[in-house]
Amino acid sequence: MDNLCKAARMLAAFALSAGVATTALASDLPPVPDAIAEADILRFGTKCDFPPYGYLDTAGKPVGVEVELGKKIAEYAFGDATKTEIVCVTSSNRIPSLLGGKIDLILATLGINEERKEVIDFTDPYFWDGSDVVVPVDSEVQDLEDLDGKTVITIKGAWQIPWLEKNMPDVTLLKLDTVSDALQALLQGRAQGYAHDFALLSGLANKNDSIRMVGDLFAVGYGAGGVRKGEPEWRAFVDAAIKKAVAEGLTDQWLEEHVQPDLIDAMKQTWDLDNAPRN
Amino acid sequence: MQLIVENYILFGNGLAWTFGLAVLTLVFATVISLFVGIMSITRNRLLTVAARIYVEVFRDIPLLVSLFFIYFGAPLIGLPLDPFSAAVVTLSLWGGANGAEIVRGGFNAIPEHQRTSAAALGLKPWQIYWYVIAPQALLPIIPPFTGLFTLLVQSTSLAALIGVPELFRMAQIVVERTTIMEGYSPAFTIFGAILVVYYLISAALNALTSRLERAMQHRLKARGAADMGSVRRQAEESV
Amino acid sequence: MSYQFDTSYIWGQSDALGAGLLMTLKVSAISILAAVGIGILGAIVRVMQVRGLSAVVAGYVSFIRNTPLLVQIFFIFYGLPSVGIHLSIFNSGVLALVVWGAAYNVENVRGGLLAVPDDLRDAGAALGLKPIQFMLLIAVPLGVRVALPSVLNTSISILKNSAYLQAIGLAELTFVAMERISLEFRTLEMFAAIGIIYLALVLGLSIAVRALEKRLHRPFETA
Numbered sequence: 001m002d003n004l005c006k007a008a009r010m011l012a013a014f015a016l017s018a019g020v021a022t023t024a025l026a027s028d029l030p031p032v033p034d035a036i037a038e039a040d041i042l043r044f045g046t047k048c049d050f051p052p053y054g055y056l057d058t059a060g061k062p063v064g065v066e067v068e069l070g071k072k073i074a075e076y077a078f079g080d081a082t083k084t085e086i087v088c089v090t091s092s093n094r095i096p097s098l099l100g101g102k103i104d105l106i107l108a109t110l111g112i113n114e115e116r117k118e119v120i121d122f123t124d125p126y127f128w129d130g131s132d133v134v135v136p137v138d139s140e141v142q143d144l145e146d147l148d149g150k151t152v153i154t155i156k157g158a159w160q161i162p163w164l165e166k167n168m169p170d171v172t173l174l175k176l177d178t179v180s181d182a183l184q185a186l187l188q189g190r191a192q193g194y195a196h197d198f199a200l201l202s203g204l205a206n207k208n209d210s211i212r213m214v215g216d217l218f219a220v221g222y223g224a225g226g227v228r229k230g231e232p233e234w235r236a237f238v239d240a241a242i243k244k245a246v247a248e249g250l251t252d253q254w255l256e257e258h259v260q261p262d263l264i265d266a267m268k269q270t271w272d273l274d275n276a277p278r279n
Numbered sequence: 280m281q282l283i284v285e286n287y288i289l290f291g292n293g294l295a296w297t298f299g300l301a302v303l304t305l306v307f308a309t310v311i312s313l314f315v316g317i318m319s320i321t322r323n324r325l326l327t328v329a330a331r332i333y334v335e336v337f338r339d340i341p342l343l344v345s346l347f348f349i350y351f352g353a354p355l356i357g358l359p360l361d362p363f364s365a366a367v368v369t370l371s372l373w374g375g376a377n378g379a380e381i382v383r384g385g386f387n388a389i390p391e392h393q394r395t396s397a398a399a400l401g402l403k404p405w406q407i408y409w410y411v412i413a414p415q416a417l418l419p420i421i422p423p424f425t426g427l428f429t430l431l432v433q434s435t436s437l438a439a440l441i442g443v444p445e446l447f448r449m450a451q452i453v454v455e456r457t458t459i460m461e462g463y464s465p466a467f468t469i470f471g472a473i474l475v476v477y478y479l480i481s482a483a484l485n486a487l488t489s490r491l492e493r494a495m496q497h498r499l500k501a502r503g504a505a506d507m508g509s510v511r512r513q514a515e516e517s518v
Numbered sequence: 519m520s521y522q523f524d525t526s527y528i529w530g531q532s533d534a535l536g537a538g539l540l541m542t543l544k545v546s547a548i549s550i551l552a553a554v555g556i557g558i559l560g561a562i563v564r565v566m567q568v569r570g571l572s573a574v575v576a577g578y579v580s581f582i583r584n585t586p587l588l589v590q591i592f593f594i595f596y597g598l599p600s601v602g603i604h605l606s607i608f609n610s611g612v613l614a615l616v617v618w619g620a621a622y623n624v625e626n627v628r629g630g631l632l633a634v635p636d637d638l639r640d641a642g643a644a645l646g647l648k649p650i651q652f653m654l655l656i657a658v659p660l661g662v663r664v665a666l667p668s669v670l671n672t673s674i675s676i677l678k679n680s681a682y683l684q685a686i687g688l689a690e691l692t693f694v695a696m697e698r699i700s701l702e703f704r705t706l707e708m709f710a711a712i713g714i715i716y717l718a719l720v721l722g723l724s725i726a727v728r729a730l731e732k733r734l735h736r737p738f739e740t741a
Contacts, residue, residue: 048444049455056452060289092700093442100359176687178451180458180466184596188604200459207462260460339720340713341681344692348709355521355705433586440588440685447589454596466596474585474593481584 029240032077033233036104042074044105045089045097049178052258052267053109062086065271066107068254069126073105073241091157091177095120098226105238106226111159116226123225124239126246128276130198131160131219134211136186141193143216147171151191153182159221160195167218179204186211197221199266206262220277246271282465283472286453293449294476300363300435300445304370305428311375312424316382330379337376343437345369350441366438374431381423385416418495425488429481436477447473527704528711535711538694545608545690546677549615553676554669556616557623558662562653564624565631575624582621588682590614595686611683615676622672630665631657663734670727674720681716691715 036042046054046066054064067086075081087103094108098120112122133152135141141150151172154160164171174191176182179200186194187210194201198217205213225242227235245251251271259267269275283290319330337345350365360368389412397407439448450473458464528535560575582590594617595610605613634657642652662669684693695708 049452049459051456051460055456056289056449058286058289060286060292060449088442088444090442100354102361178455178458180455180464180596181687183458183464184599187599188606190607203459204462335721336713336717339678339724340716341678341692343681343684344709344712344716347692347696348713351699351705352709429584433584436586436588447586447592450589451592464596464600466592467598467600470589470593470597474581474589477585477589478581485584 029076029244030233030236032237033231036077036234036237039104040078041083041085042070042077042105043085043087043103044070044073045087045094045103045108046070047090047108048088050109052255052260052263054107056088062088063258065251065254065258066109068250068258069242069245070105070107072245072250073238076241076244077237091155095226098228104227104234109223110226111157112222112224113159113162119229120226121229121231121235123227123235123242125222125224125273125276126242126251127223127271128220128273129223129270130217130277131163131195131221132198132201132217133193133195133214134186134201134205135193135214136189137210137212139192139212141214143214144168144218147193150193153185153191153194155179155182155196158196160219163219164195183208183211199263199270202266203260203263222276280468280472282453282457282468286449289449289453290446290476293444293446296363296443296445297432297435297447297480300366300370300438300443301432303367304374304431304435307367307371308374308378308427308431309424311371312378312382315375315379316386319379319383320386334376334379337373338380342369342373342434343440345373346437346441362438362442365441366435366443370431370434370438373434374427377427377430378424381420381427382416384423385420386412388419389415418492421488421492421495425485425492428488429484432480432484433477446476521706523706523710524704525707527707531698531708531711534694534698535691535715538689538691538712539715541688542677542680542690542692545611545615545683545688546680549612549619549680550673550676552612552616553619553623554673556620557627557669557672558658560620560624561627561631561661562658564628565657566649566653579621579624582618583625587614587618587679588685590618591682591686607683607686607688610686611680611688614683615680618679619672619676622675623669626665626668626672627662629668630661630663632661633664634660666734667727667731670723670730674723674727677723678716678720 046062046064048054048056048062050064052064053066054062057063070086071081071084074084077083087097089097089103089106089108091108094106094110095116097103098106106120110116110122112125116122133141133144133147141147148168149170151174152164153174153176154164156175156177161173161175164173174185176185179196182194182196183204185191193214194211201213205211225238227238252268255267255271256264315330315333318326319334321327346366346369349369350360350362353360353365393411393415394407397411402410435445436447438445439451442448444452450469454464454466454469457469560579563571563575566572591611591614594605594614595607598605598610631653638656638660639652642656647655680690681692683690684696687693689697691712695712699705699708
């Protein structure tokens with residue numbers, strides 16, 4: 001618990017030191033594009049195994065902050081939050097699902113990066129996070145530099161990958177699919193560190209005695225929704241809807257519902273873009 | 280253990296998908312098996328060669344590779360399949376290829392004199408097949424078919440790898456969710472419990488098919504089918 | 519959709535595919551040998567009805583044959599570490615394939631042992647052979663010969679099923695192909711390549727098994 005309070009304070013300090021982005025203002029919603037209005041249902045993709053963003057509850061229902069966000073967008077669009085079709089997507093199939101027309105919106109911990117910008121349009125970001133590394137508790141690694149020339153685990157498609165490739169070219173990356181995979185590989189000694197989003201790693205390190213955070217924050221990333229290219233009206237609507245939800249204080253409320261108590265403070269910061277550092 | 284109890288609805292949903300996948304697959308695979316199996320014992324060279332190629336391709340290439348191929352490859356030739364359909368198609372084709380071999384083995388094991396004797400009695404070809412060959416061929420292939428069904432039910436778990444929310448995928452989701460929330464992986468308990476569930480499904484299936492076998496044996500005996508020890512052995516070996 | 523199939527791409531990937539194939543062969547060969555050995559031991563335990571042990575082996579065989587190999591692999595790789603057993607990817611893969619293949623081989627070899635005529639047992643007893651001596655000197659050599667075709671079929675299945683190990687990240691043939699596909703999107707080329715490799719391997723082995731089967735059968739052919 002101590003660790004976490006410290007972690008939250010660190011994240012806050014990091015955010016402040018990095019500067020503050022412009023404040024988002026809520027505005028009236030633009031019209032819902034015809035295609036969506038005709039469908040009269042919002043089909044969006046979320047993660048189903050990634051709390052608190054999107055996960056299945058014990059009854060197998062998709063829940064989480066991004067799920068709530070999607071339902072809210074449906075409510076703004078159709079006046080009914082139940083007019084949704086929530087599709088479980090993974091990091092590897094979310095963009096193909098969007099492009100293949102199976103969903104009309106990605107709300108699935110989608111990090112903004114240049115490669116993706118070539119195939120889809122991003123909405124305005126709605127969360128951000130720093131990155132850190134966890135290491136085995138008895139590791140000698142004290143900061144990021146100590147990992148130079150070593151093997152570091154990342155999750156496929158994560159924003160830590162381009163940062164590490166650019167800034168630490170001597171690090172060998174072991175790219176895995178899931179957090180359980182990553183944790184296991186780290187404890188098996190297949191890598192010397194596991195780099196991922198700060199908030200998630202804080203949660204892990206706080207509960208698992210065999211790992212600890214390095215505490216050297218790097219690589220800020222932004223998460224946004226994803227829509228198909230050539231649908232600017234839909235994009236504009238989603239942007240406005242997300243701003244409205246944030247302005248109404250709904251995201252904080254959802255975070256309180258879905259985040260474990262020890263992580264709420266840290267997570268609230270990552271969902272507050274006023275706090276986000278400018279890159 | 281508490282995790283299992285807590286998530287029983289979630290696992291129940293997964294189980295429903297598994298059953299759906301299994302039932303569709305078993306039905307399609309059986310139809311394909313009979314169709315291709317009979318195709319391969321006709322005298323038409325084109326048919327037998329086509330059957331042979333189909334059977335060899337699906338039996339020799341790992342099921343997992345076929346599944347990935349159909350799921351990822353189909354959209355490239357303009358035939359996008361959702362995960363569930365891709366799994367049903369692949370498992371059915373795979374099961375059909377293996378089943379066709381069983382059917383072929385069953386028919387081929389019937390001594391030639393059965394056919395010639397029946398013909399000498401003046402039976403028409405369809406009568407020979409329907410009254411003489413088919414009853415003798417079908418009963419002994421039931422045990423190897425049961426084995427194939429069990430394998431097919433187990434193979435539905437592969438669908439998890441392309442994202443079908445069946446039992447095993449649900450288990451993976453619970454493992455990942457719990458790891459993120461608790462900091463520890465519950466893989467031992469969850470996957471262990473899932474193994475037990477699959478075991479129980481297989482046991483139930485075995486019980487069901489052995490009952491079916493007994494019932495059929497009874498009926499066919501009444502129709503005066505001949506002794507089929509050797510037929511049965513040969514059919515079993517072809518799995 | 520237009521997709522240009524590019525044969526030259528496959529040749530350009532021959533190093534990566536070769537490495538994958540080598541891993542497939544390595545993990546399969548080790549697993550097949552161990553699965554045959556354990557299969558024979560298990561079959562002896564079953565046929566000689568070693569007290570207690572026989573039931574354990576029967577339970578093991580039944581459990582493994584009635585549960586999905588893929589879940590077994592995940593249980594071994596992801597589950598065992600939480601009870602303190604840490605195995606590498608390769609060792610986890612070998613363990614999973616051996617546990618699976620041996621369960622089938624116990625039944626294969628048991629079938630062979632049961633086919634050894636009772637007369638031989640009586641003859642052995644008359645010669646003063648103890649049951650275990652009879653088993654090892656007479657029954658096993660004969661029974662394994664009878665069981666050989668099915669043992670080889672199981673071995674081929676082990677080779678095919680080594681593809682499942684891509685799910686835990688073993689860099690065997692299927693894994694290599696999927697990895698290249700995720701980077702370069704030459705989906706059809708890669709599947710064509712590994713499809714042909716698996717087909718050639720399995721078809722080649724199957725033909726060898728059938729030839730062997732025929733040869734082994736020759737002394738028993740009548741009329």
